[in-house]
Amino acid sequence: MIDVEDLIALVRNYNPRTNSELIRRAYDYGKRMHEGQFRHSGEPYFTHPVAVAAILTEQQLDDATIVTALLHDTIEDTRSTYAEVAALFGTDVAELVDGVTKLTNLQLSSSASKQAENFRKLFMAMSKDLRVILVKLADRLHNMRTIKSMRPDKQAQKARETMDIFAPLAGRMGMQWMREELEDLAFKVLNAEARTSIIRRFVTLQKESGDVIPRITTDIRIELEKAQIEADVFGRAKRPYSIWRKMQEKQLAFSRLSDIYGFRIITRSEADCYRVLGVIHQRWRAVPGRFKDYISQPKSNGYRSIHTTVSARDGKRVEVQIRTRQMHEVAEAGVAAHWSYREGVRAQNPFAVDPAKWIAQLTERFEEGDHDEFLENVKLEMYTDQVFCFSPKGDVVKLPKGATPIDYAYAIHTRIGNSCVGAKVDGIRVPLWTRLKNGQSIEIITAAGQRPQATWLDIVITGRAKGAIRKSLREDDRERFVKLGAELARVAFEHVGRKVSDKALRTAAKTLGLSDDTELLARLGSAELTAREVIAALYPELALKQADEVDSRRPVIGLAADQNFRRAHCCQPLPGERIVGITYRGQGVVVHSIDCPALEEVEEQPARWVDLHWQSGRHAAVNDVSLKLTIANDAGVLGHICTLIGQQKANISDMRFVDRKPDFYSLVIEVELRDVEHLHTLLTALEAESDVAQVERWRDLSRKP
Template sequence: MTKQGGSRTLAAPDEPLAGVKGVVTRPDELIDLVKAYNPNTDEALIERAWVYGARAHAGQFRASGEPYYNHPIEVAKMLTSLRLDDSTIVTALLHDTVEDNAGCTTEEVAEIFGEEIAHLVDGVTKLTKLQIGSRETEQAENFRKLLMAMSRDVRVLLVKLADRLHNMRTIKHLKPYKQEKKARETMDIYAPLAGRMGMQWMREELEDLSFQVLNPDARKSIIHRFATLRKESGDLISQITDDINSALANSGVEAEVYGREKRPYSIWRKMEAKGEAFHRLSDIYGFRIITRSVDDAYRALGAVHRRWVAVPGRFKDYISQPKSNGYRSLHTTVSGRNAKRVEVQIRTREMHEVAEAGVAAHWAYRDGVPSDNPFAVDPFRWVRQLAEEIETTENPAELLEHVKLEMFQDQVFCFTPKGEVVKLPRGATPIDFAYAIHTRIGHSCVGSKVDGRRVPLWTKLKNGQAVEIIRAEGQRPQSSWEEIVVTGRAKSAIRRALKNDRRAADIRMGREIARIAFERIGKQATDKALDTAARSLAIGRGDDLLAKLGSAEITGHEVVASLYPDIATPTVSEPLRDSVDGPIYIGLAAGQDAIAGPCCNPLPGERIIGIAERGRGVVIHAIDCPSLGAFEDQMERWIDLRWNPDAGRGPSNHALLEVVLANDPGALGRVCTLIGELGANISDIDFAERKTDFYRLHVDLELRDVKHLHHIIRALEAESVITQVTRVRQSAVGVTDGVE
């Protein structure tokens, strides 16, 4: 780090809170660190916690071989650099006592240290027990619990983040598979949480430590390239810092300037996102200017822009439009010395403290009293808002996706037609904008105008744009919107709406199927009958039953059979021998048993072949059945057969049709009515595919013979709502073949 200019001492912004240097081995050394910012600290309380923790962890060792209690001490030391209150420091010292020691209880901690500290220790203990990296469903549920704990007291998370940071710093002592698991968990959950809590320095270090485990070769490559660049170009950071100080001095601005190389993971992520090699990247250096006042911050910005050429589209004013976690700063990118792009952040000291401490600034102390930093934000606001939103999320995967989206994204600021500011994540679209205002506006969105011009709904919004949403009554969310939006709020609202719309469509479809099924036995599908059937099938109410019926989770036969088991038409065809005078198949030897092949289900009128099979008798196949190919070299097993002329007199034979049907109101009813008018029965309907514009369904028919089948196919093909009708045969290995 390079620090120049100004008379006041200020830690370098990129490693200010990474932990106090030096080893703390005695309680008075830790107390001195706290007294440096809080002279009124309760020394006896901290010393008592030190002794209690040391006794609780006596005889315990970490994977590195060092005494285990070194870990809680390091966590507490790390939190002193955030200038946190006594309760949080004590919690750090005690955070593993209840979990790791059967003799230590939350009740005992409460008795010795008070209810507040016991509550915090219990919260950290519960977070530690959560297996965030477990299977998706468990991971989402555990993450829900983590957010609920955070919503009660964010200090629990601050201790947990410091705990994770120290564990990541010492991760090399774990076995490789454990390193990878913890690194992935840190990258996916804890690093973005740290960033969302405003502690960007911690997020960057957690990401980089995880990167070192997950992709060590890539990290080493970037470090090597930095070394090569320094060798070729010299100390560019020191040179550019001198340039900035000179520009500020010429403008009469007193400030402190710091420069750094960006972390390897930050560089790697940018290389991956842009698809560029290291030497093509320009803004790999970052500089911060800390001023005395807001006026000086804008004057410093002017000095920088007068000295160097600003890169278009890279200026952000987070002072006039702060981020939701309280972050305030001016960001700009300029073409500096040797045409190297450098990123410059400009802010006041108070803003810098919030930028470094994030929500922890709410509990920060200075000179023995709580900090009155005007830029510190309510640390519970975001967590509570998120907690409220996830309570309505049913799908675990959606919950996890929603939270990650809320944590990861940077922000852009857009305006409503009335001039109100709407904060959105980078990459947000007009649909995200609409849902950010109100769910009702999002649902009814049909178009948008950005800065007065009509734009597609998938347009990515930029800072400062004015957005107008065009609405229409009767408009509903489209399934394609899920791929367009980026905010968790919009995704959840769209999925809920689509789910409700699908349910409504399923109920309409189910009502039609139920009507047909009940009419077949001379009954009516009344609401009372449907409610009774739903209770019988343990499905809930009538609408729930219709929804399952419409989505093909149950069949009409099952519904009817639940009420009228004695008269319900069976869905499986009965043996045909009793319905025909004499044998069904002519050409069998006396006493020889025969069974219709389930692969092709031959109909009377079709040419048939029998295949003699040991233990099964003769299996009857249609001459074009794909299964016959397996017996081409076994002609001695083939038996030439024909149908009994009486076999096709009654509608007791089965055929399966695949029908592609337009998703129009009443379309299914027209199809079912037509089949009934043609003298066939529907024994089952299965929806193979459901789209917004068409259905592909399988209809199991009871009919007379192959001639009857052809009449039905031709009649169906003449219907305007039907685009395709195909007879389906299934091969012996389960592969479906369509035969018209």
């Protein structure tokens, strides 16, 4: 473990004016709080916060961030409190530590809807102070570096979470080195065989052709010296995961893969960047379509560089990145460059973006829409590369790779997107599904009265366009749905001998948790809500009488015609509960409750999941449910309990005693029920009995699904 003086020395290397006493106090406090705690590897737990702090010194971050790293687990895992941290180290540090604690508590690998809400919370935490996510990323990086000591199932969970969330987030923030390392560490867990295969092939390639990196580096330096350009040249082989991804995207074998080597040229000035580009292209043949100028068109996170791919020595394709020293600092630190220190003062890098503006730009499109849309939009924004297109006036519009003219139109203004009827690319009329390329000039043709089409959702790729189209479609359909819903409500009320009224609809809306009666009618007309549900909200008994009997052989919706199904033994799901189907070889589809612990075993196998829900209507009382009761050991008590269960229209199919005592005994009774409401009615009746000490639903998780 790095001792406190060595850590202070790391900070002092870039910030001679560091508050060494503050860091020393934080180190001692964190060590004291974590005393007696150990990591899975057996090391003292405090080695982890110290390692996280050391990672952040590599980004030359301020004292508050370093101190936060040392304390980031104290509020969550020790007796420390927010108030105590604030009193000892200031409100700024306490807020940062609290922010990291809240991020740690987000279960980002949970179900999609919950994940969407957690993503929203993650971005909210980022918007308050981006240093929170910098500490969290460093925390995740160290955990991934030391992941071998965890259980295999936890390794897979953390690796998938890293690949899906933290790696792309680091890339979006401009911290490309961290993204690459996180991806490769996760790749090592998720597909160790593929990674080993790539490394083995790399070794074979080096034996056959020698290490080409020093040779090409020397070639570049010689050409720059001839042109009298001062610059530093660095070369490296790309990481195994980066190579694997290229192989998958291009569907190429390793032997056919090109540009697995990358070179960076760091110049003294921006003008020299373009001089170097000329030298490189004069000496080696440029690969068409592989040139990007992020100096004239920077990325939103401040990234600036020229990218080109050339056929270098022996015809090997190599990627060359050209940028100045200040551009390189931002390329390495990304948005974190805003807090970087040099010689005791915050570095004044003109290319570092304001984090507040960056996060506002990233989240401005996610204010509306439901959680699933938010999650979809966030992932679209985080994973995409960019293309740069021009308006007829010469303004530059940044779009993700694969964007269409409709995406472009919505990037200009929602009104332009909604009224789009056609587009011209470089003066030529093109279909709206055309994929745009770098440098193209786009002109959008609009028409009064035009409205977005539902088919556009399959064409566009940006979150902004998808959100605007969905909103417009909802608005267009709303009036029609309200009218249809009013007619459906009238018929449904007449069917049960009641008259529909505004007051009745408002009461039903309130019962169903909707804003008003108009919203209720809109959902009724769009089939998001059934007339039976509206009637049930006001007249439960009438709805039950009117309910159609559900075919017990096919009580769930979502199965293919040839699929068999059965309820899982472990969780015994009932109609009315949220369910999911899991395919088992030779067993068809097994229906589980959505909260069944057995689902953890198939969490990483999405192909086996089947989206199911119960048929609406009255289900037959044929669904076995286990109840565990503790009852008085008196004459006639058991018979009375059985009679009571029968009075609730529930049939007893099995019974077994678990424990016998002189005064009480426990037993598990299998009863056949209609649905979850039937279960609640039965439990209430049993709990009211004085001879019943305890009753609960019994789920035997040891039983196989």
